[in-house]
Amino acid sequence: MSVSVASIQATPRVEDDSAVEVRSICKNYGEIEALRLIDLDFPRGKLTTLLGPSGCGKTTLLKIIAGLVEPTSGEVRVNGKIVTGPGPERAFVFQDFALMPWATVMRNVAFGLELKGMGKVERQSIARHYIAEVGLNGFEDKYPHELSGGMRQRVGLARAFAVNAEVLLLDEPFSAVDEQNRRKFQEDLLQLVEKQRKTFIFVTHSIEEAVYVSDRIVLLSRRPSRVAQIIEPKIDRTASPDAIRRDQGYLDTVEEIWQGLKHYVD
Ligand SMILES: Nc1ncnc2c1ncn2[C@@H]1O[C@H](COP(=O)(O)OP(=O)(O)OP(=O)(O)O)[C@@H](O)[C@H]1O
Numbered sequence: 001m002s003v004s005v006a007s008i009q010a011t012p013r014v015e016d017d018s019a020v021e022v023r024s025i026c027k028n029y030g031e032i033e034a035l036r037l038i039d040l041d042f043p044r045g046k047l048t049t050l051l052g053p054s055g056c057g058k059t060t061l062l063k064i065i066a067g068l069v070e071p072t073s074g075e076v077r078v079n080g081k082i083v084t085g086p087g088p089e090r091a092f093v094f095q096d097f098a099l100m101p102w103a104t105v106m107r108n109v110a111f112g113l114e115l116k117g118m119g120k121v122e123r124q125s126i127a128r129h130y131i132a133e134v135g136l137n138g139f140e141d142k143y144p145h146e147l148s149g150g151m152r153q154r155v156g157l158a159r160a161f162a163v164n165a166e167v168l169l170l171d172e173p174f175s176a177v178d179e180q181n182r183r184k185f186q187e188d189l190l191q192l193v194e195k196q197r198k199t200f201i202f203v204t205h206s207i208e209e210a211v212y213v214s215d216r217i218v219l220l221s222r223r224p225s226r227v228a229q230i231i232e233p234k235i236d237r238t239a240s241p242d243a244i245r246r247d248q249g250y251l252d253t254v255e256e257i258w259q260g261l262k263h264y265v266d
């Protein structure tokens with residue numbers, strides 16, 4: 001097993017086919033300058049993580065890509081088309097999963113399809129498929145309060161998959177689950193990335209998590225946030241999870257990012 005790191009200093013363009021292009025994005029909230037001239041490409045079918053100091057603007061950037069927040073200037077393109085608001089090709093998985101507490105797992109997962117006006121039989125059949133995909137077979141009739149944090153997270157993800165969005169935007173999806181579930185879910189996520197071939201953009205606070213799950217890690221600086229560094233951990237994912245986490249290369253990548261973060265925070 002080997003882990004090597006390609007570290008690209010402020011070179012945002014990639015050769016790959018990009019599902020999402022972020023161009024010269026600035027965002028001010030009144031006096032607060034959150035993002036300054038962010039340029040990024042998100043390769044199709046890959047998982048890119050946004051990592052950076054607390055309050056640097058990770059969620060803001062994710063919401064701008066989702067079309068939930070308007071940038072002060074600059075533009076985002078998804079499949080070449082300028083984003084002017086939310087769209088069916090993008091799904092946002094919120095930190096608190098944003099599940100409807102009064103609705104069953106089935107209804108929650110099928111909700112996006114219900115909004116689209118799809119008939120009950122068809123939407124339930126699609127929802128059932130994705131409920132199984134995230135490992136929640138048999139929990140269709142449960143309510144969110146009957147599930148653990150990890151399971152609620154899976155419902156949020158199944159809902160995003162059910163609408164067949166190409167781009168999945170995940171805002172700290174594991175922050176509310178315990179360490180054991182978090183690790184299990186990281187492994188599930190890797191399998192889903194492999195199987196679904198969707199473009200994932202992921203926000204986390206955990207360097208270890210970022211190195212474990214990401215094809216690319218975008219390190220953002222302290223506010224006003226800019227792209228400080230792009231890191232591509234080359235991990236042999238055929239190794240067992242425990243072997244990866246013990247590998248010196250993996251640990252060195254974690255350390256390199258930690259040093260980078262310290263540098264950009266100070
Ligand atoms: N709606 C808003 N109105 C005013 N300021 C905001 C708003 N949303 C975010 N901010 C500010 O913009 C900055 C970036 O916030 P954002 O939540 O995007 O950062 P973050 O990197 O995701 O934070 P964290 O790591 O703590 O989750 C912060 O200083 C925050 O207080």
